[in-house]
Amino acid sequence: MSASTPDSPLLPDFVTVIPAGGVGSRLWPLSQPHRPKFLLDLLGTGATLIQDTVSRVQPLSQRVIVVTGERHADAVAAQVDVPRENLVTEPTPRDSMAAIALAAAVIERRWGARVMGSFAADHIIPDAGAFRATVVEAARAAEDGKVVVIGIEPTEPSTGFGYIEMGESLAGDARHVVAFTEKPDAETAAAMLERGGFAWNAGMFVVRTDVLLGHLDRLQPALAAGAREIAAAWDGPDRAAVVARVWPTLTRIAIDHAIAEPVAAEGGVAVVPASFEWHDVGDFDSLAELSGAGAAAVSIARDGAVAMVGARGAVVVGGTKPVVVVGVDDAVVVESDEAILVTVRSAAQRVKDAAGALETA
């Protein structure tokens, strides 16, 4: 369990929002619709990803809001030390903008306009102190009315992330955001690293609720009105009725498209560059890499032995039984309570189709 909120948070009025969504279908059978990635102790550290995330942000702010699906509320409440009333539950997924807008509107209703920071429940950031120092810096820029994103310094020309093109310096460490770039091809990624001035977009942003909702009023007025209407009823007797009526009508759009990109084009987005280690472990190949897998056999989130005969680089995740891999290099063997996955690191992306294949088997 996470530690309790400290008495003297780094940012007394700051509110942390943790969007806890996304199944992580390439991590099947560990992750499943009823047990998404953020509920997993993916690295076998003894803490789940959402527990790690909450521990990381609690020294920042007295108030932590978790936005998650209704079906996951009990599991989240069992895992983290966040008051039940701070779980903002979605009856169905309606993409990130609806979730964040509702959280922002609930925050404003409860506590007035605040600086909020949104940090996904399933990212891995080993240096929590460096993370918090960056958020403190981002909160300063957000006070000035900017939408502030945290930009991770690229360590390789990854094609797995969007990039932030950084412009002139603003106050403190912040820099102007010229534009957001979608996930690039390898050539473009290499060119960006060569040229410099680009950061990975880790989906972490800090903004005043009134600034966010103000942009939304202009750019997605129906979505803004709907989120505000639900928030107005959230802490009263009509929540269920209003949610049932309004939530299904909210526009399905990602916050990147609804806010970040258009506001950046208007000059309203800043970036705080950061060099802390950050991982969004999406598949078993990246999990293996993060776990230091090489030629030797590696066990992740399990105790059982692993042995190899005529093989190298076996990665075994979960389960308790000893595993022996014979004659297959870079094998990945994953055991959950429900199923066993056998693949190789180079095929890790295709695991997203495993659950579907089983359904039709």
Next chain:
Amino acid sequence: MSASTPDSPLLPDFVTVIPAGGVGSRLWPLSQPHRPKFLLDLLGTGATLIQDTVSRVQPLSQRVIVVTGERHADAVAAQVDVPRENLVTEPTPRDSMAAIALAAAVIERRWGARVMGSFAADHIIPDAGAFRATVVEAARAAEDGKVVVIGIEPTEPSTGFGYIEMGESLAGDARHVVAFTEKPDAETAAAMLERGGFAWNAGMFVVRTDVLLGHLDRLQPALAAGAREIAAAWDGPDRAAVVARVWPTLTRIAIDHAIAEPVAAEGGVAVVPASFEWHDVGDFDSLAELSGAGAAAVSIARDGAVAMVGARGAVVVGGTKPVVVVGVDDAVVVESDEAILVTVRSAAQRVKDAAGALETA
């Protein structure tokens, strides 16, 4: 459980001996020293290999002797309907000649000289009727004083079996054995099939106990004397003491080398050719082939679903959890209560090293 011995066996005075030994280390983790291959329901038919074997021979003969390790006696007794006194137990393995010689000597002590047939506990013979008809034919030739082997008509130039070179016809279906050939290389095997007159040596033989022990008296006198000494004490109060003293002194030699080859050279061995389907499933590749594995996924001895993504020919043996194979062709996934094996059909031979690799992992 097997049916009881019928009132009217095909061969009233015949005694069946079932050597039940051999771990089957290439079938790990299904087979293990404490749970050898013959105790497994390898095909998932509901009967273990030794149960199948006993069912196959019970209509032949009133008396069935199982020769097995002391450590497996309880498991054998629990699986098959053979009286406990008909389990001839070996304190330690001393190769096939000691086991068969002891069984023959015990038979002679108890019931006088008899025709006996020896059939391994872990072979698969779907057509039990054809098998029994062949044994009846072999028993006739054995009455005449021959060591009679059953020769399986080759269906392919296998390099996995020894071959029997067949000569002129004797009475009935029997033919003279010219010589036994060790497991050949592929070229030799192909040449033998091309030339004709060769049969696979399936290790099944039928012989009068007095003929067998007589050959042994000449060819391996110390072993013969030791086996007779133990047999003399077997049904009395001194069995344990005599076994403890004499068994460890018995020559370790295979019956092929002790009897079959030298007696064949003397002209004393006959073969009854048979065309029934016969399998000595030694590894997961041959198990997969026997189970009809091809491009589609196959489950053996289990109920769980199997699915594939970007893969073909997955073979899953044992266990209960659904298994999905992603991006690996001809994968073999085996689950026992103790361990999980992941390999591919082409590496099936190397599975024999899996248990050892785990011990040193």
